[in-house]
Amino acid sequence: MSETSTITIEVMRYRPETDSEPVFQSYPVPCPKEWVVLDALNYIKDTIDSSLSYRWSCHMAVCGSCGMMVNGEPMLACKAFLRDMGDTVRVEPLLNFPIERDLVVAMDDFIEKLTSIKPYIIRKTEKPVEEGTYLQTPAQLKRYKQYTLCINCLLCYSACPQYGLNPDFIGPSALALAHRYNLDNRDEGRALRQEFVASHEGVWECSFVGACSEVCPKHVDPASAVQQMKIASTKDYFLGFLGGNR
Amino acid sequence: MSRKPYIRPMSKTSWYLRDGRYKRYMAREVTCLLIGAYTGVFAMGIWRLAEGREAFTAFMAALHAPGAIMFHLVALAFSIYHSTTWFNVTPQAMPLMKGEDFVPGTLIVGAHYAAWAVASLVILIAVGA
């Protein structure tokens, strides 16, 4: 077995029944070279302090549950290798979200926003099953495919200063998903989504800091989606003057 | 069990100091102030021109003061920074598809630089530089 060093993990703790505000707690943790922050948290929970709370599921950057701040940067704990990080690693719950307990944040606000943009295919009239499926060419799929890769990990919301300053902002990934359905040739629901997308809390709250796209572990590029929707909404606005249709 | 979520405060005035990305963003936004100031000076030149030869000559002479030259150099540097940062994000705002593929971002950015070079050249030729 190879030699493993020991490092210190400083975890932000918040136990609502006893703490009035979060405090940091340090734990010594071994650091084999294949370990990620999530392994360290599991080690702490299994061998040192079973009261530590955090979310995780797949350990392979698919479920989107283990987003947290690692040394101040929003990351998936399952992708954050300890070997890249030095002797002390500071772990906090995702910024810009209320802390429910320890590393667990309250997601209610995001779920509500996600629901508001109607992230599903909307048809004006459904065609009968006998008429077969809705067809799509590879090019039509490619137009929006990158936005389907979102795992709702919320790293982008933590990176977004506009969301931090104004929690009413619908925010990066919900808007990216709105764009995903707007771009889908099978969808006819854009006009319904516009009510939220083109509102003050929608794309116009974004000032294109671009941090969301930089931290996204799935290369979704929500900033790109938002800028494209700004352009589309502006076109709508001017076409509206000309009496044109969307 | 009742919930008691804890909300971490965010500074309304110094939030951008927290992250290098925010500082770069602020640099991009703040540099546009100098572009605004330059536009003001330019507009004043046109105004002086409309007032007649004497006013315009005096305006041109004032531009040769060291302070004015300094201002123009700084404004030039800031506007180059501002413009290039925007050019570099154009592929995100305007992705293009050709057939089944996206046009590479470098081509979109390159087209902006090329348009910039052509526009500058045309202006330089027009003013007889």
Ligand code: SF4
């Ligand atoms: S857009 Fe990226 S960072 Fe944002 S929730 Fe989706 S996967 Fe996570």
